[in-house]
Amino acid sequence: MSDPSFLRKRFVILISGQGSNMQKIVENCLADRCPADVLAVISNRPASTGLKWASERGIATQVVSHTDFSSRNTFDAALKSIIDQYSPDYVLLAGFMRVLTPEFVQHYAGRLVNIHPSLLPAFPGLHTHAQAIAKGVQAHGCTVHFVTPVLDHGPIIAQGVVPVLSEDTPESLAERVLTLEHIVYPQVAIWLAQGQVHLMPDQRVNVDAIHSRIFVSEQSV
Numbered sequence: 001m002s003d004p005s006f007l008r009k010r011f012v013i014l015i016s017g018q019g020s021n022m023q024k025i026v027e028n029c030l031a032d033r034c035p036a037d038v039l040a041v042i043s044n045r046p047a048s049t050g051l052k053w054a055s056e057r058g059i060a061t062q063v064v065s066h067t068d069f070s071s072r073n074t075f076d077a078a079l080k081s082i083i084d085q086y087s088p089d090y091v092l093l094a095g096f097m098r099v100l101t102p103e104f105v106q107h108y109a110g111r112l113v114n115i116h117p118s119l120l121p122a123f124p125g126l127h128t129h130a131q132a133i134a135k136g137v138q139a140h141g142c143t144v145h146f147v148t149p150v151l152d153h154g155p156i157i158a159q160g161v162v163p164v165l166s167e168d169t170p171e172s173l174a175e176r177v178l179t180l181e182h183i184v185y186p187q188v189a190i191w192l193a194q195g196q197v198h199l200m201p202d203q204r205v206n207v208d209a210i211h212s213r214i215f216v217s218e219q220s221v
Ligand code: GRF
Pocket: 015, 016, 017, 018, 019, 020, 021, 022, 094, 095, 096, 115, 116, 117, 178, 181
């Protein structure tokens, strides 16, 4: 391990839906492929199927429903107080579909990580796969990045690239990207757990002993 004072890192994962990225990270942690513990999985939606999956594996789960709060600030404050009960080293956003306030983001500066289904800085926001097809780009993918107050923006830790095929629909492209997300995000989680990821003063990322942080889909054009 690159960190001599090695202790298992503590993750809290936020989801909104199926949490397939969360599941891949948890599986690695439970199988000791990732030296971290997932202390809790939290969703803003009671119907998130990922909550049941995590609970069945003995992980604490909680719902903080945004509909119970009158403002973004009060929702984020409640979420923060629950997350902080677990003293996480990193908070991983994995399909968490809420815009977070600058105060929340600042509180977790350097510890808040997101996966976005595009090659940032292209296509922030929603409907990224449809945007990629509409623009005619030939390469699309996913980005794992530190979160800043600007939506879908921030120092890039790793990216995954897939081809866009002439017959692609937003759905087929989403499926190809998600398959790669399941490789990229778990690998970043391992680097985080091993203490290898450093945010540099110039706001770029360095990962100890890793020279290439691009992952390419096995499917060729
Ligand atoms: C993924 O494409 C993720 O990047 C996006 O939501 C999708 C579903 O993710 N933000 P998951 O299956 O809930 O992890």
